Amino acid sequence: MLQSRAVGSRVAVAFATLLAPVAAADADAQQPERAPAHVDTIHGVAVGDPYRWLEELDSVRIQRWIRDQDASARRRIAAMPSREATRATIAAIGQVDTYGAPVKEGGRYFVARFPAVGPQRGITLVVRDSANGRTRTVIDAAAPEREGRAARRAFPAPGGELVAYGESDPAPALGRDWT
Secondary structure: OHHHHHHHHHHHHHHHHHHHHHHHOOHHHHOOOOOOOEEEEEOOEEEEEOOHHHHOOOOHHHHHHHHHHHHHHHHHHHOOOOHHHHHHHHHHHOOOOEEOOOEEEOOEEEEEEEOOOOOOOOOEEEEEOOOOOOEEEEEOOOOHHHOOOEEEEEEEOOOOOOEEEEEEEEEEEOOEEEO
């Protein structure tokens, strides 16, 4: 959880660094064209919805506005000197492994790890005999004996003694990539 918050904070700082000059430059280009204000009455209270017109996604007017906004944003972002550094920072922040939800079977806890980078294409499955027990690897995506085969899904048996898993072939025949 703490790592997730730290990553979120770094992403927010990176975006703020990137977008601060964008927000200051040419602020009028970001303003939507004026449309008649729509007002709904909810429980006797008039509630204005000045952006209701943006919900008409198929209209020519909205398509033009979206294209204009996209072109304007791309021009301004492309001109920013910090663009590449910010892109690299955001890319580096996103390179973290992800984990599946723990599954408890037969008193053991199984967790799948999905690597963010590296040669491994599949999952690594780890197990603990108790919540605070030592972690052991059941399926190692990076093990040399896997010879390019990648475990894609793993299912521990109800007793926790066995694991069924599917793996993909590194050079599959047409339409046959699971064994």
